[in-house]
Amino acid sequence: MLKGIEAQLFEGGDNGKTPKYSITDYQKDHYKTCGEIFAVSVAQGGPAPNKKKNGAMTTSAQEQDKNEMSKDNVTDPELIELPEQVDAAGTDTIADLSDRILASGYTGPIIHEWKKAITDAIVLHSAVRIIPMLQQVCDGLKLYSFHDLLREHSETCQQLFVPGHLQKVDAEFLELAMTPIFSEEGSLRRHRECRIINFLQDFIQKLEDEEELAAAEKQGMCNRSADFITICKLFQWLTGQAHIPLIETQRKEFKIRIEFDHDGDARYGDHIICYPVINACAVSITFPTKHLGTYQEFQDIMSQAINNSKEFGRH
Known part of the structure; x- marks a missing residue:
């Protein structure tokens, strides 16, 4: 739900998002609903809405100081390049930007010597026009009195909103969370179980390597097929959530119980495949041991299971 809300009402990249300028959404109180969803999500343990620009976080916690605004506060797609264009403009070319500068509310001389005043006006115009949207988000954050908490502990709460603070799900966290329930040491069952755990570790590492390769090639996840499996996708399949617990004590105690089914034939008779x-x-997974004799079998079955599990249920 958070992703859908952010796509509809917020704009920006991985470095942070701010509310879109939309009078229609503002009239319908959509930004207030968005704030309420943020509050509920945090209260229930996540995911945190940590995709907001630092300026948006500051405005949510206190009044925005116009003297502290910078070019980073410009988020409007139509204006985002204008401050740089003004800075780069020469004495003879700055007049070519007059229409766009005047549309930003600037009413002073449009000359080379007044570049800083022009840029400051553009920044202020971009920031001021989204303040009503931010204030409506704050109204929604009053649910559970979360906005009061945000005001009193803005630095502590910053990690919940601003990118770069929270740890993402990675192979190390996933492997440390795995808690296999093994059979008696030295038994044939124990040997099969250890082999499956090794396959699982190799599978997790393979997923992380593929993600790193995609990032290095600057392809991004949006260019991958729907069947492309990420660490987050695997984690959500295993636990029902794609984020690490927000509270440190919960992160340390978080475990994924791994069990093994050696009796598939006795229950299902002769069959070709089990998932x-x-x-x-309960944060647990049970692996059938019969059909996971090789890593290729393990990879194929896991890929099919993850990509075809669209809802809760066995069928």
Whole structure:
């Protein structure tokens, strides 16, 4: 739900997002609803809406100081390049930007010597026009008195809103969280179980390597097929959530229980394939041991299970 809200009402990249300028959404109190969703999400343990620009976080916590605004506060797609264009303009070319400068509310001389005043006006115009949207988000954050908490502990709460603070799900966290329930040491069952755990570790590392390769090639996840599996996608399949617990004590105690099913034939008779069974509420997974004899079998079955699990249920 958070992703859908952010796509509809916020704009910007991975470095931070700010509310879109939309009078229609403002009239319908959509930004207030957005703030309420943020508050509920944090109260229930996440995910945190940590995609907001620092300026938006500051405005949510206190009044925006116009003297502290910078070019980073310009988020309007139509204006975002204008401050740089003004700075780069020469004495003879700055007049070519007159229409766009005047549309920003600037009423002073449009001359080379007044570049700083022009740029400051553009920045202020861009920031001021989204303040009503931010204030409506703040109204929504009053749910559970979260906005009061945000005012009193703005630095502590900053990590919940601003990118770069919260740890993302990675192979290390996932592997440390795995808690296999092994059979008796030295038994044939124990040997099969250890082999499956090794396959799982190799599978997780492969996913992380593919993500790093995609980032290095600057392809991004949006250019990948719907079947492309990421660490976050695997984590959500296993646990029902794609984020690490927000509270440190919960992160340390977080475990994924791994069990093994050696008796598939006794229950199902002669069959060709079995898939792992997930219990997201209990944070556990049960692997069938019969059909996971090689890493290729493991990879194929896991990929099919993850990509075809669109809802809770075995069928």
